[in-house]
Amino acid sequence: MLNKDWFIEKINTFLREDESNRMTGVDGSLFWEPDVLIGFCSGNDPIFQEYKKLVGPFHLTPTEAFTKYCELNNIEYDSTENLTVVAFVLPMNPLTKKENLEYSQDWPSERWAHTRLYGEKANQKLWRHLLSELKREFGIEGVAPMLEKKLFRMYREHEDAWQGALASTWSHRHMCFAAGLGSFGLSDGFINERGKAMRCGSFLINHKLPSDADKRAASRREHCIKCGQCVKRCPVGAITMEEGHDKKKCYDKVFSTVPYIGEHYKIPIYSCGLCQVGVSCSNGIPEKKKLRCNN
Numbered sequence: 001m002l003n004k005d006w007f008i009e010k011i012n013t014f015l016r017e018d019e020s021n022r023m024t025g026v027d028g029s030l031f032w033e034p035d036v037l038i039g040f041c042s043g044n045d046p047i048f049q050e051y052k053k054l055v056g057p058f059h060l061t062p063t064e065a066f067t068k069y070c071e072l073n074n075i076e077y078d079s080t081e082n083l084t085v086v087a088f089v090l091p092m093n094p095l096t097k098k099e100n101l102e103y104s105q106d107w108p109s110e111r112w113a114h115t116r117l118y119g120e121k122a123n124q125k126l127w128r129h130l131l132s133e134l135k136r137e138f139g140i141e142g143v144a145p146m147l148e149k150k151l152f153r154m155y156r157e158h159e160d161a162w163q164g165a166l167a168s169t170w171s172h173r174h175m176c177f178a179a180g181l182g183s184f185g186l187s188d189g190f191i192n193e194r195g196k197a198m199r200c201g202s203f204l205i206n207h208k209l210p211s212d213a214d215k216r217a218a219s220r221r222e223h224c225i226k227c228g229q230c231v232k233r234c235p236v237g238a239i240t241m242e243e244g245h246d247k248k249k250c251y252d253k254v255f256s257t258v259p260y261i262g263e264h265y266k267i268p269i270y271s272c273g274l275c276q277v278g279v280s281c282s283n284g285i286p287e288k289k290k291l292r293c294n295n
């Protein structure tokens with residue numbers, strides 16, 4: 001039977017057993033802990049139209065993504081009434097969080113950089129694995145828009161994108177918000193029960209599953225307690241209490257890490273995440289009246 005338990009079992013087993021989830025370039029430990037958080041949202045939920053204003057007019061609704069995918073691949077479908085977005089959060093290895101907190105105030109640690117590059121590859125392999133298992137066990141068609149070159153695009157400096165900065169046609173964090181998994185924080189990281197230091201994923205399937213829209217946060221920054229700890233952690237002042245997250249300033253810093261990571265860790269990637277560790281929301285949803293810093 002296809003339900004949340006099916007996804008949890010498949011995902012946690014993959015994270016425990018698949019070699020792609022091993023940090024072989026460092027110490028062989030896991031990138032992502034086998035303790036996934038998962039949520040569903042109907043593909044016809046009105047929130048996906050709102051994202052066209054919030055993220056940018058190019059952000060695809062599930063219906064747009066699915067119909068385009070079917071057209072491009074000559075796949076027949078009866079209707080788009082049953083589309084479901086499946087969104088999930090993969091918790092980061094606590095050792096990686098600890099290292100990124102202790103390593104430097106300006107640069108990401110080795111484990112963090114490896115996680116950004118190879119951990120994301122494991123994440124994408126997981127989407128493919130789930131889509132293939134859904135097809136094999138239930139005959140269900142699905143698509144991960146971020147894996148489809150003709151569906152996924154990044155817009156840099158796009159005039160319609162939020163704050164005129166980087167935005168894409170499919171945002172995993174917005175899918176997680178829609179599926180009731182948490183809310184954004186001051187730093188734009190996604191605060192959820194497994195903590196802001198995580199990686200998320202999402203795809204859509206042509207099969208109706210019970211929506212978690214009733215668990216959706218009441219506001220965009222519902223779980224952020226405005227403790228300001230992420231403001232202090234950012235080395236370039238890209239987060240302020242007044243304005244929140246300056247995407248442009250942040251991306252300039254993030255992309256400036258490429259030479260450092262290349263020289264010190266010998267891998268081709270950018271990364272930062274200093275605002276995701278050593279702050280109130282690093283490991284879970286912070287309690288509103290009790291400011292606490294957990295590593």
Ligand code: SF4
Binds near residue numbers: 223
């Ligand atoms: S560190 Fe504090 S201010 Fe920053 S996102 Fe987390 S809860 Fe919000």
Ligand code: SF4
Binds near residue numbers: 234
């Ligand atoms: S990712 Fe780095 S540059 Fe961007 S807001 Fe966080 S600490 Fe600042």
